[in-house]
Amino acid sequence: MLQKDIEEVLITEEQIQEKVAELGAVLTADYQDKFPLAIGVLKGALPFMSDLIKRVDAYIELDFMDVSSYGNATVSSGEVKIVKDLNTSVEGRDVLIIEDIIDSGKTLNYLVELFKYRKAKSIKIVTLLDKPTGRKVDLKADYVGFLVPDAFVVGYGLDYAEKYRNLPYIGVLKKEIYSF
Ligand SMILES: O=P(O)(O)OC[C@H]1O[C@H](OP(=O)(O)OP(=O)(O)O)[C@H](O)[C@@H]1O
Numbered sequence: 001m002l003q004k005d006i007e008e009v010l011i012t013e014e015q016i017q018e019k020v021a022e023l024g025a026v027l028t029a030d031y032q033d034k035f036p037l038a039i040g041v042l043k044g045a046l047p048f049m050s051d052l053i054k055r056v057d058a059y060i061e062l063d064f065m066d067v068s069s070y071g072n073a074t075v076s077s078g079e080v081k082i083v084k085d086l087n088t089s090v091e092g093r094d095v096l097i098i099e100d101i102i103d104s105g106k107t108l109n110y111l112v113e114l115f116k117y118r119k120a121k122s123i124k125i126v127t128l129l130d131k132p133t134g135r136k137v138d139l140k141a142d143y144v145g146f147l148v149p150d151a152f153v154v155g156y157g158l159d160y161a162e163k164y165r166n167l168p169y170i171g172v173l174k175k176e177i178y179s180f
Pocket residue numbers: 041042043044045067068069070071076099100101102103104105106107108158159
C-alpha cells in the first residue's frame with residue numbers, strides 16, 4: 001500500500017536492523033560502567049530508539065523530548081520549538097541523545113546547548129542517518145548509522161507531512177507525492 005508512493009528504497013529493513021545491532025554493541029561497551037539518560041527526540045527517533053535500546057546490554061534510563069522545526073515543510077524553519085520537555089533532570093548525567101537524522105544540525109545543536117546549560121556531565125549523540133550536505137551549523141554525531149545523499153528521505157520514523165513514519169525501511173518518495 002505505502003510502497004506505491006516510494007520511488008526508491010535507499011536502506012532496506014535488513015540493513016537497518018544489522019546496523020542497529022552493530023550500534024547497540026558499541027554502546028553496550030561504551031556505557032557498561034555508566035547509567036546514561038537516553039533521550040529520544042520525538043517523533044522521528046521513535047522506531048530507531050525502540051529497536052536500539054533492545055540491543056544495548058547496560059543500565060539505561062529513558063526519557064523523551066518532543067521538538068519540531070519542520071512542521072509540514074521539507075526545509076527547516078530554523079526555529080526549534082519544544083513541544084514536550086524531559087521529565088528527568090540532566091544535571092550530572094551522562095546524556096545519550098537518540099535521533100533519526102541530522103540534516104541542518106539545528107535541532108541537535110539546540111538540544112546540545114540546552115543540555116550543557118542544564119549541566120549534563122557528558123552529552124553524546126547517536127543518529128541512524130546523517131546528511132552532511134544539509135549542514136547549516138557545525139555539529140557532529142558520536143555514533144552514525146548511515147550517510148544519506150542530499151534528498152528528502154522518509155520511513156522508519158521520518159515523515160513527509162506526518163505520513164510514512166511506519167515504513168520499516170528508508171526511501172525516497174515519487175516526485176508527484178511532494179508538493180514542492
Ligand atoms: O538537523 P535538522 O535540520 O534540525 O533536522 C533533523 C530533525 O528534523 C526532523 O524532525 P522534525 O523537526 O521534522 O520533527 P519530527 O521528528 O516530529 O518529524 C528529524 O526527526 C530531526 O529531529
